[in-house]
Each structure stands twice: as C-alpha cells, then as structure tokens.
Amino acid sequence: MKSGFLEKLVSRLDRVVPGDVQQIVTRLIREKGFMEKVFEALHEGVIILDPQGVIGFLNRAACQFFGLDPEQAIGEVISSQIRGLDWESLGKPGRTISRDLEVFYPENRYLNFYLAPIDGAEGDEGALGYVMLVRDLTSTRAEAEETLESERLNSLTLLAAGVAHEIGNPLNSLDIHLQLLGRKLRKFPPGDRGPLEENLNTAREEIQRLDTILKQFLHAVRPTTPHRERQDLHALLHETLKLLEPELASRKLAVELDLAEAMPPAMVDPGQFQQVFYNLIRNAYQALPVAQGRITIRTRVNDFETIISIEDNGTGISPEHMGAIFEPYRTTKSSGSGLGLLIVRRIIREHGGQIAIESQETQGTRVLIHLPHAERRVRLLAAPEADPVIDLD
Secondary structure (H helix, E strand, O other): OOHHHHHHHHHOOOOOOHHHHHHHHHHHHHHHHHHHHHHHHOOOEEEEEOOOOEEEEEOHHHHHHHOOOHHHHOOOEHHHHOOOOOHHHHOOOOOOEEEEEEEOOOOOEEEEEEEEEEEOOOOOOOEEEEEEEEEEOHHHHHHHHHHHHHHHHHHHHHHHHHHHHHHHHHHHHHHHHHHHHHHHHOOOOHHHHHHHHHHHHHHHHHHHHHHHHHHHHHHHHOOOOOOOEEEOHHHHHHHHHHHHHHHHHHOOOEEEEEOOOOOOOEEEOHHHHHHHHHHHHHHHHHOOOOOOOEEEEEEEEOOOEEEEEEEEOOOOOOHHHHOOOOOOOOOOOOOOOOOHHHHHHHHHHHOOOEEEEEEEOOOEEEEEEEEEOOOOOOOOOOOOOOOOOOOOO
C-alpha cells in the first residue's frame, strides 16, 4: 500500500487532536505490515486500488493468477496490467461487482473477482479506493463438468434400460414374423413374389438397422469391464481392415500402413479394440471423397506407451463441431447415430488410455490413441568402465 493512500486517509482525520495524529500514523504503519502478512497468506488474490484504478497493493496469489511482477504493477492502472478489465466501466462509485474472468497467461484459469469500494467517513464524497478479491474457480469448474458428465451418463443408463425393454422386444417379434412371412412367400408363384420380396427385404434391413442403433446405444451407456488378453494390435488391425475391405474397395480408397517393426503384445480386450478400429476407420472413409481419399494408419512404440494414429485427408471437422465431438447424438453424418466416438472413448479410457483428435476443415482429421504399457519397460544402462589399475611398484 503506497504512502499516498495513507496520506489521504490521514487528511480526513480532521476531528483528531493534532498531537494524536503521529500516534495514529505509527499504528497504521505497524498494522499495515501485519495486514500485508495476512494478505500474503491467503489463497485468494487481493488487490487494493485507488479511485482511479491505480494498483496500490497486490498479494502473492494475485501475482500468480495474472502473471504480474509487484514491483512493476504497483503504481499502474489495473487495465494496463490485466487484459479484459476496463476500469472506466468497473470503477463506478458505490457499485459492487462480481464477475467471472478467463485468463490464458501464465496459465489457463477460470477466475471470479469481487470488486467493492472502500468508503470514507460519513459525509465524504466518493470512495477512498477499491478492494478486489480474486478466487480461482478452475478446479471447481472441472469438478462441475465431471459431475455433469456423470449425471448425463447416469441418465442415459436409466434410459437404456427402458429402451432395451420397450424397443428390443418388439424388434425381435417383428423379425420373427418377417421370417414367417418369408417362408410363406416361397410358396407363391415366382411371378408374384418379386415386389413382395423386395418390400420384405426392405423391412428386414430397417429392422436390422434399428437393432444396430440399439446395440450401439447400449454399448455407449452401459459400463463394461474389459476382458484383457495378450494381443497383437497389428493382427487386430489387419482383421478389422479385412472386414472393411469390401466397403473400401467399392469406394476405391487407399489405405497406407506405416507400422512399427517391434510391437510388443498389449493387454487389451480383443473384441472391444476391434470395435475401436472399426469405428475409427469407418469414420475416416465416410469423410473421404470417392476414389480420391486416403487413410494412413501408423503405430509407434516408446518406453511408456503405444501410439496408434488413424489419419484421413477428408473434409475435416469444423471448430464448432470439435467442441461437442464426444457428446451423444452429435453427428455430422445424415445416417450416423452420434454414438461411435462416445463408445471409442469409453473403451480406450477403460484400458487406461487416452484419445486425441486433431482436425482442420478441408484438410482432414487425425485420431491418436495413447495406450500405456501394462508394465513399463526398464531401460538398462551400460555398466561403467572399470577404472584402470595403476601399478605403483
């Protein structure tokens, strides 16, 4: 707190006997040192401002939140030190403000500041200054997002139980009755069966599509425990590509493989990881133009993890869709369910891994899977050479 602040305070003590002024000033200075120590011990940021918004004091927490040097910041208008704060709109006499603020330097933080005037004696015009209290809400916000995601998944799980009962059973019944109709249809003369068989096949395909959507929904919301086995990820990848070969060939799409030479076996659920590869490769080729698209699959291994990259040169993902890419039922495809990536992320997380997505519109998309090794390999260092023995005889 600058001496000018104290001088303004002392100038208002006109009702005090002149002989007592020195005693009051000495006490204020002593208490100032004590209060500064209290402010420095706080986890909340404290900034003291004069009526013009000039910084008179700020504690260590405030400096950390905004990346400020106290020696350079004190004596400067707060607007010049903290981006996004306009003192002309904030410093209104008698007004108290509470506002959220996101800062990106020195760290990305979500803050809330409370600005209140320091009133003078009764009858005085204006405030002596302002105090700003700053709280860090970053961890609170992250916890709130995790709680919201958990509540959303719990709601989906409850809904899944109802969907499985209310839709699954009628679908099975419809499929059985269509099979019975198909058998009776074979007894019709060949000339009369054509249109009816076409309609019957369409109905079967639609039932199969509904059944697939239902299974995807249940996979997305029901917690599952991976049944891990030692598996060759390259073999699982080749099996998946073999399943997708007819679709890839019909679109005349090229798949380039750049696989690590020495891939250690991974402890994974083979069925679940084949589903991961299937969904990601299918997403990649659906974003590609016919006969001009290319999918590149790479694998790399280091001491700590296996990295699998699936990249395409397709349409890419817009920034507004990237922000909600893992939300259920969010899809850019006309026939998609919006559950594929949610399933993929859940499987990878249940294996202790992480998924990252990089994309640029019109340039393509790359999906990275980081899968930690079940047992970290130990790198052995070469033994130090023995010191030469010197014969002193």
